[in-house]
Amino acid sequence: xxxxxxxxxxxxxxxxxxxxxxxxxxxxxxxxxxxxxxxxxxxxxxxxxxxxxxxxxxxxxxxxxxxxxxxxxxxxxxxxxxxxxxxxxxxxxxxxxxxxxxxxxxxxxxxxxxxxxxxxxxxxxxxxxxxxxxxxxxxxxxxxxxxxxxxxxxxxxxxxxxxxxxxxxxxxxxxxxxxxxxxxxxxxxxxxxxxxxxxxxxxxxxxxxxxxxxxxxxxxxxxxxxxxxxxxxxxxxxxxxxxxxxxxxxxxxxxxxxxxxxxxxxxxxxxxxxxxxxxxxxxxxxxxxxxxxxxxxxxxxxxxxxxxxxxxxxxxxxxxxxxxxxxxxxxxxxxxxxxxxxxxxxxxxxxxxxxxxxxxxxxxxxxxxxxxxxxxxxxxxxxxxxxxxxxxxxxxxxxxxxxxxxxxxxxxxxxxxxxxxxxxxxxxxxxxxxxxxxxxxxx
Amino acid sequence: xxxxxxxxxxxxxxxxxxxxxxxxxxxxxxxxxxxxxxxxxxxxxxxxxxxxxxxxxxxxxxxxxxxxxxxxxxxxxxxxxxxxxxxxxxxxxxxxxxxxxxxxxxxxxxxxxxxxxxxxxxxxxxxxxxxxxxxxxxxxxxxxxxxxxxxxxxxxxxxxxxxxxxxxxxxxxxxxxxxxxxxxxxxxxxxxxxxxxxxxxxxxxxxxxxxxxxxxxxxxxxxxxxxxxxxxxxxxxxxxxxxxxxxxxxxxxxxxxxxxxxxxxxxxxxxxxxxxxxxxxxxxxxxxxxxxxxxxxxxxxxxxxxxxxxxxxxxxxxxxxxxxxxxxxxxxxxxxxxxxxxxxxxxxxxxxxxxxxxxxxxxxxxxxxxxxxxxxxxxxxxxxxxxxxxxxxxxxxxxxxxxxxxxxxxxxxxxxxxxxxxxxxxxxxxxxxxxxxxxxxxxxxxxxxxxxxxxxxxxxxxxx
Ligand SMILES: Cc1cc2nc3c(=O)[nH]c(=O)nc-3n(C[C@H](O)[C@H](O)[C@H](O)COP(=O)(O)OP(=O)(O)OC[C@H]3O[C@@H](n4cnc5c(N)ncnc54)[C@H](O)[C@@H]3O)c2cc1C
Ligand SMILES: Cc1cc2nc3c(=O)[nH]c(=O)nc-3n(C[C@H](O)[C@H](O)[C@H](O)COP(=O)(O)O)c2cc1C
Ligand code: SF4
Numbered sequence: 001x002x003x004x005x006x007x008x009x010x011x012x013x014x015x016x017x018x019x020x021x022x023x024x025x026x027x028x029x030x031x032x033x034x035x036x037x038x039x040x041x042x043x044x045x046x047x048x049x050x051x052x053x054x055x056x057x058x059x060x061x062x063x064x065x066x067x068x069x070x071x072x073x074x075x076x077x078x079x080x081x082x083x084x085x086x087x088x089x090x091x092x093x094x095x096x097x098x099x100x101x102x103x104x105x106x107x108x109x110x111x112x113x114x115x116x117x118x119x120x121x122x123x124x125x126x127x128x129x130x131x132x133x134x135x136x137x138x139x140x141x142x143x144x145x146x147x148x149x150x151x152x153x154x155x156x157x158x159x160x161x162x163x164x165x166x167x168x169x170x171x172x173x174x175x176x177x178x179x180x181x182x183x184x185x186x187x188x189x190x191x192x193x194x195x196x197x198x199x200x201x202x203x204x205x206x207x208x209x210x211x212x213x214x215x216x217x218x219x220x221x222x223x224x225x226x227x228x229x230x231x232x233x234x235x236x237x238x239x240x241x242x243x244x245x246x247x248x249x250x251x252x253x254x255x256x257x258x259x260x261x262x263x264x265x266x267x268x269x270x271x272x273x274x275x276x277x278x279x280x281x282x283x284x285x286x287x288x289x290x291x292x293x294x295x296x297x298x299x300x301x302x303x304x305x306x307x308x309x310x311x312x313x314x315x316x317x318x319x320x321x322x323x324x325x326x327x328x329x330x331x332x333x334x335x336x337x338x339x340x341x342x343x344x345x346x347x348x349x350x351x352x353x354x355x356x357x358x359x360x361x362x363x364x365x366x367x368x369x370x371x372x373x374x375x376x377x378x379x380x381x382x383x384x385x386x387x388x389x390x391x392x393x394x395x396x397x398x399x400x401x402x403x404x405x406x407x408x409x410x411x412x413x414x415x416x417x418x419x420x421x422x423x424x425x426x427x428x429x430x431x432x433x434x435x436x437x438x439x440x441x442x443x
Numbered sequence: 444x445x446x447x448x449x450x451x452x453x454x455x456x457x458x459x460x461x462x463x464x465x466x467x468x469x470x471x472x473x474x475x476x477x478x479x480x481x482x483x484x485x486x487x488x489x490x491x492x493x494x495x496x497x498x499x500x501x502x503x504x505x506x507x508x509x510x511x512x513x514x515x516x517x518x519x520x521x522x523x524x525x526x527x528x529x530x531x532x533x534x535x536x537x538x539x540x541x542x543x544x545x546x547x548x549x550x551x552x553x554x555x556x557x558x559x560x561x562x563x564x565x566x567x568x569x570x571x572x573x574x575x576x577x578x579x580x581x582x583x584x585x586x587x588x589x590x591x592x593x594x595x596x597x598x599x600x601x602x603x604x605x606x607x608x609x610x611x612x613x614x615x616x617x618x619x620x621x622x623x624x625x626x627x628x629x630x631x632x633x634x635x636x637x638x639x640x641x642x643x644x645x646x647x648x649x650x651x652x653x654x655x656x657x658x659x660x661x662x663x664x665x666x667x668x669x670x671x672x673x674x675x676x677x678x679x680x681x682x683x684x685x686x687x688x689x690x691x692x693x694x695x696x697x698x699x700x701x702x703x704x705x706x707x708x709x710x711x712x713x714x715x716x717x718x719x720x721x722x723x724x725x726x727x728x729x730x731x732x733x734x735x736x737x738x739x740x741x742x743x744x745x746x747x748x749x750x751x752x753x754x755x756x757x758x759x760x761x762x763x764x765x766x767x768x769x770x771x772x773x774x775x776x777x778x779x780x781x782x783x784x785x786x787x788x789x790x791x792x793x794x795x796x797x798x799x800x801x802x803x804x805x806x807x808x809x810x811x812x813x814x815x816x817x818x819x820x821x822x823x824x825x826x827x828x829x830x831x832x833x834x835x836x837x838x839x840x841x842x843x844x845x846x847x848x849x850x851x852x853x854x855x856x857x858x859x860x861x862x863x864x865x866x867x868x869x870x871x872x873x874x875x876x877x878x879x880x881x882x883x884x885x886x887x888x889x890x891x892x893x894x895x896x897x898x899x900x901x902x903x904x905x906x907x
Contacts, residue, residue, distance in 0.1 A: 065478075260507040284482055290500060295509035302511075398471045 009169035020276035028088035041100030070232030072206035134200025152187035159191025201227025245271025261295030342374025346391035575602030588616020590671035590866025593882030674828035684775030689786035711820030718825035854888025
């Protein structure tokens with residue numbers, strides 16, 4: 001069996017699956033249930049001066065039948081006394097010494113206050129600390145959370161204060177509500193952070209009730225912008241993780257829309273050593289980790305990896321600047337008429353939304369599968385197809401439209417190389433340059 | 444030879460008639476169907492499955508693309524998950540319990556999803572489990588039906604040496620010889636049996652315990668014995684003419700459809716089937732699909748009393764079978780001339796509702812003077828199966844109730860502590876999944892008893 005244990009800044013965790021700071025990690029009772037279910041670690045619901053929450057707190061969007069594709073919340077940090085949280089951290093560590101407990105912290109931006117909370121969290125036995133510089137609502141109005149995480153100098157300064165007293169490795173949790181997240185990661189690193197976790201939630205208004213005009217979630221008819229998370233944010237989070245992995249040399253705990261082992265593998269391939277989950281655990285409970293563990297094990301096994309750590313960052317070099325992509329790589333769509341069910345979605349997508357390269361024609365004589373239906377099938381005008389993918393994306397039948405490479409032994413040339421070639425051969429057209437017709441082309 | 448056989452259908456047509464009634468799902472269908480599962484907490488479908496398969500979990504594993512994990516989830520709980528996916532009466536088990544029913548929606552097609560997950564693993568012979576470290580104990584199992592196969596697999600995982608004895612040439616019990624061909628073919632069963640065998644279960648086919656090998660020999664050579672002998676032959680009609688050519692029992696007829704090429708199975712042009720249980724349905728549908736033109740299902744009581752499941756009844760209706768309710772067979776009529784000695788007709792008498800019996804069931808009494816005949820060339824008895832009394836009584840100190848073996852429901856141990864039992868010989872005739880559940884429970888019972896007797900620590904389950 002492949003080894004799922006990870007080493008995160010020197011801390012060994014039984015597996016890369018951690019619960020993110022949030023409602024599922026509000027108490028020892030929950031975290032112990034989670035560890036029993038198989039989670040390798042948990043980031044405690046952010047500890048700080050207890051707050052008062054509103055009702056309601058959550059709103060969400062559905063996608064047809066699928067509930068909670070995106071979740072929005074206006075909840076603040078822990079509403080429980082600091083002592084209670086710290087005492088419970090100690091209890092959990094006593095019962096689960098091998099599991100990773102991370103104390104998430106957020107206090108007023110005063111040096112002494114930070115020193116105090118860091119010392120107490122470490123005394124309670126936390127394996128790692130996570131500074132919540134990300135909460136985008138409520139706390140930021142009080143000068144905490146995103147108010148710190150959006151200003152690099154503040155982030156560096158407070159991280160520095162914490163490092164003055166901390167003994168355990170330090171994670172800084174980043175807010176995605178910034179222009180360049182890699183810059184914020186660098187700021188945290190400059191302050192001494194050992195790792196970063198990302199992303200926290202995105203500023204959002206999840207919906208408006210068009211009958212009452214009140215936003216959701218509604219607190220007595222009023223609302224406030226909240227933090228958005230869940231499956232809907234995964235692609236944005238993946239980009240942010242890859243950007244930090246590429247531009248800031250620092251261990252990453254990946255967060256944002258992770259619900260199963262596949263999502264986790266993607267985050268790991270883009271540089272996350274551990275992954276954190278909040279919404280999916282809120283939706284289905286801790287039990288989802290069973291398939292995350294089993295699925296990851298089977299995946300590693302099938303791919304011939306002996307340890308989960310081997311995945312970390314494997315796809316990072318595959319994320320390149322656009323200017324380095326090969327302009328001579330050509331693929332076109334091909335439709336398998338045997339699989340086509342005749343919905344014609346590809347046709348209309350290409351006709352109205354792309355490059356008008358699909359024609360619908362009568363099915364060839366004698367091809368009467370599907371009980372003689374559909375009578376008409378689309379086919380690609382191969383000379384016109386630009387290989388954009390749209391038809392394959394809208395097609396509801398798996399493997400019916402595939403994208404095939406047409407000039408396998410072409411000479412690659414990127415946009416950057418094209419610029420270079422043009423410099424040397426200003427008289428040549430793009431076509432000539434791309435196809436190497438110009439003499440003295442650099443390769 | 445039948446005197447008035449049904450016109451022969453080409454084999455190709457016959458194969459079509461017996462094609463899978465629940466064809467496998469494609470990947471796209473499985474994804475769509477699986478996505479309908481709500482992933483309930485403490486899900487009712489799990490409780491409705493006699494083997495307690497974690498249904499929402501295995502469906503989630505299908506959705507996440509962890510097909511191997513999904514198959515393991517299923518087979519860990521139910522080693523015959525492949526058979527069960529095809530033959531379980533899901534509408535009264537897991538799918539009947541699906542919460543979507545309560546919302547007026549179609550339940551998730553759990554059986555077909557289960558098949559989707561398990562089939563590739565069985566077909567490829569992927570080894571999901573490995574035998575436990577040998578613990579020195581030997582267990583004999585009588586019968587190679589679902590009960591014994593499940594018991595033996597579970598014992599192997601714990602390191603027991605297991606030997607199954609079966610009288611039939613092929614293992615599998617009624618899975619191989621009884622279940623309707625359009626649900627499952629003998630070749631499907633063979634692959635599943637192979638998986639059990641590959642765990643190190645030894646199967647000795649063609650060996651009848653009580654004949655070739657005695658019960659005493661088993662006692663001498665093994666530490667415990669599991670009895671999974673199922674039930675016996677079909678009950679007799681006890682009416683005149685029963686021994687005429689063309690009057691036969693349901694099980695041997697179905698067995699032919701399972702073990703011969705369909706064009707080798709004889710069926711008459713007109714057939715009467717007596718009984719209204721699931722077996723009777725299997726016979727009428729088989730007869731129609733083999734080419735019989737008129738098939739009567741003759742039952743002494745009314746549709747309300749019929750023991751066949753609703754969906755089985757629907758199947759028979761779709762196959763355009765004529766139901767003859769409240770008719771009691773009185774005589775199988777002999778033919779004359781060159782049909783002498785052969786079935787010519789079935790004579791019945793109408794019944795009417797009589798007084799209720801002590802259990803509140805209506806009795807049905809013949810109405811004199813209402814005799815009538817069904818002109819048929821074949822009569823099939825589908826009246827339920829006899830108990831294996833002779834065999835069971837030969838085992839010392841077994842306690843029987845109604846011909847079924849009495850066991851401790853927790854351990855499946857019989858009154859004779861050396862013996863454990865499960866399946867049809869205990870419940871008097873249930874489903875495959877019940878037999879599997881019994882076998883599994885018995886394995887744990889055997890493990891518990893042998894371990895506590897000797898105080899030896901047996902190896903625990905392990906996986907690859
Ligand atoms: C016609 C028919 C259709 C059915 N259809 C379905 C269905 O669709 N779905 C479903 O879930 N269930 C169905 N069942 C029920 C199901 O087949 C049984 O409940 C199940 O097979 C019982 O398993 P078992 O292991 O107890 O016994 P069996 O499957 O009966 O196996 C017993 C085995 O023991 C062997 N044996 C008996 N005596 C001896 C001996 N002395 N020595 C050696 N070997 C011996 C027999 O040869 C046989 O192989 C059907 C049953 C019948 C009869
Ligand atoms: C209701 C709710 C409360 C949250 N509270 C906190 C918190 O107290 N501290 C924190 O760092 N992040 C908090 N988060 C953010 C999550 O830890 C996580 O970063 C975010 O939800 C993205 O992950 P997901 O898509 O798996 O939910 C909260 C999220 C939700 C939904
Ligand atoms: S989940 Fe429902 S019951 Fe539980 S606290 Fe929220 S609103 Fe109340």
